[in-house]
Amino acid sequence: MNGLMQDYPLTVHTLFRRGESNFGHKRITSVSAGHEAVTTYADWADDVRRLAGALDRLGIPRSARVGSFAWNSIRHLNLYFAVPASGRVLHCINIRLFPEQISFVINHAGDEVIFVDESLLPTLIPVLPSCPTVKQVVVMRDSGGAADCHSDMRGIAVHDFDDLVRTTNPVEFEPVDEWSAAMMCYTSGTTGDPKGVVYSHRSVFLHSMAASGVDTLGIGEADRILPLVPMFHANAWGIPHAAIAQGAELVLPGSDLSGPTVADLIVRHRVTMTAGVPTIWISALPHLEGRDVTSLRLIACGGAAVPAALSEDYRTRIGLPIQQAWGMTETSPLAAVGKLDADHAELSDGERAKLRTGVGRPVLGVEARLVRPGTLDAVAHDGVATGELQVRGSWIASGYYGVEQEESPLTDDGWLRTGDVATMDERGWVRLVDRTKDLIKSGGEWISPADLENELMNHPAVAEAAVVGVPHPRWSERPLACVVRVPGQDVGEAELLSHLSTEFARWQLPDRIVFVESIPKTSVGKFAKREMRELHRAAYAECSDHHA
Known part of the structure; x- marks a missing residue:
């Protein structure tokens, strides 16, 4: 007997439509070249639809890969929605890769067009001669200049982003299969060539719901969010999709992630939630101390282990500890969040600080287990015994793009091998203690x-x-x-x-x-x-x- 529920499409377009329909008055602030531009959801959504039409004008077919080589900006946010909602696949290229790696991922993904921030052209242009699939480049003017790059990209058509959007009519989005590819990112988390992780519309939708959960990141309508994690890194931890769907206001910081700038953005915009790697929070703390940061409810940190001393410094100096989260490119990436339980309030400050050095409990939608490396033998969940951490769930990768099955990251029974060694206690609290490899x-x-x-x-x-x-x-x-x-x-x-x-x-x-x-x-x-x-x-x- 089957249930009698509607087949509701779990797609990026569905997320977009909710933000467009309900929160047209909400604001998005984008920082570029020291200037801030503010727009509303309504105007932004119109630009998203125009950008989708521009992709049609450029002759980019459905299912084609569209590369982005950009910082966190409103133009990049346009791509996050226009590309997958129109049936294409957005490939967020990590600008920090070595040139040979950048060339490899562009070729491996088969990018047909790349949208690039003007400030990043000096990094991208030298690799383009080795990228035969790229036929067009769209320049996003983020540096305030008017660089003429046509002579440096012979054989590649060059377009201006703003001109394309301004001269194209908005389009309606056609239905997309929720299981089809929406976005892809490459991970350099293993030796050898980077591996491509392909996210489906369904996985992005479900991950957005997880990021909105009160026991995860709690993204909601009342938030003003400053995503410091790059949009080219594991979908910016899923924050842009969840924020738009829930109607949160966004502050997109551009390329300047220095401590003083980050602190000024948090204070000036009364940011409620922000997320980034530990290095950002180390540099920002001296510039936050003594200022009004009472708007902040969550400082999320991931990408690397959060030192206990850093989280405690934040707790004692600004009144809010750092909350650790854990995941990988292969996990979309939200897999575990270190939000303390209500009964943890009874513990001492030192005991809570120790708990925060763990990555927390797997989020709803992700299962985790510990096994002895190289086997499927279970390890006790006693907070002491160690084993390889393995996960599975609806937004966990089932393989790598274009890689033979023999190199699958999955175990024989379908769990993702994370390469991390961890402990887990009887209540599911995970603490990473080592790596199965020496990365x-x-x-x-x-x-x-x-x-x-x-x-x-x-x-x-x-x-x-x-x-x-x-x-x-x-x-x-x-x-x-x-x-x-x-x-x-x-x-x-x-x-x-x-x-x-x-x-x-x-x-x-x-x-x-x-x-x-x-x-x-x-x-x-x-x-x-x-x-x-x-x-x-x-x-x-x-x-x-x-x-x-």
């Missing part, structure tokens, strides 16, 4: 030690090299390299960093290279990285402001 997460971005090690050992003066992540007061972790020189060679740190810089972005480079006689190894001859991390744990204890 380094710095400022919310992944760095591959193996790739750095291989390139170091490509240098003729290097006999052995091992890279580990060690604690950093601002970036959570930074890479440190231990190097054994070839006998008779006197290569120095500067030369090796210069060698690495030809293959890696600046933020991926080790902050320090330590020259040693030998590297400790395990009984089977592998680098003893746990021992190395402990040995160099205090290497960056006094650092704070490098690799912004």
Whole structure:
């Protein structure tokens, strides 16, 4: 016997239509080149429909990939809705990838057109000659200039975003299958090439509902939200979709995420909820202290572990602790939120601070389990025993785009392997304690030690090299390299960093290279990285402001 319920479409268009129909008076503020532009939902929605029509004018077919290479702005927000609601797929390109990686993801996704902020053209233009699928580029004027980039993009048609939207009539959206692709992001969370995660309309809709839950982010009509997590990073944690659907006002910060600017935006706009990685909150705290931040109800933090001291500093200095959330590109990303229970109020400040170092309980719609790595054997939920954290749910990836099934991230029984080692207590509270691999997460971005090690050992003066992540007061972790020189060679740190810089972005480079006689190894001859991390744990204890 089947239920007798309507087949209601769970699509991005449905989210858009709710915001358009009910909250036309609400405001969206977009910061660009030091200026703030304010528009209403009604005017914004009209531009979204015009942008969808512009995609038709450009000849972009349904299901085609539309790339975005942009900061958090209202134009990027237009793309978040116009592209999927019109049946295309928005590919948010991570601007922080190394050029070869940017080229790889554009080609792998098959982007036909890229919408790029004018300020990011110097980063994008050099990779376009190696991207044959890109036939058109649309420039979004975010820097206040009038750059003529046509001569730098031979063979590629160049358009102005504002001209396209202004000269196109708004269109009606046609029905879209809720299981069809809506957006995609690539993750560099594993060694090798980035992997593409494809979100369906259905998953985006359900994730938006989860982000609106009172025990998650609680996004609602009364909010004024400042999303500091980039819109090119895991759908900005799903905040834009949920905010529009619920009628929350948005403040989109553009490219300046410095501590003083973030603090000024929070205070001036009476922001109620904001979200970003720990590095942002470290730099913002001195500029928030002593100011009126009583509007704030939630400071969400993810992308990297939140130091207990940082959350407590916020609690004691501005009256509101940081709330940790956890997820991955593969989980859309909201999978667990560290919101304390009502009965946690009976605990001491120290006990609550310790709880906040965990990532919290899996949100409604996500199941989590712990197993012994490499097996399906369950691990006790006692808050002590450790195991690999695995998840499943309606917005959890079932595979990677264009990747053979043999490389599936799923277990044989359909759970996503997260690569994290964790504990879970009897009430489902998850605490991450290690990683099944030795990846380094710095400022919310992944760095591959193996790739750095291989390139170091490509240098003729290097006999052995091992890279580990060690604690950093601002970036959570930074890479440190231990190097054994070839006998008779006197290569120095500067030369090796210069060698690495030809293959890696600046933020991926080790902050320090330590020259040693030998590297400790395990009984089977592998680098003893746990021992190395402990040995160099205090290497960056006094650092704070490098690799912004």
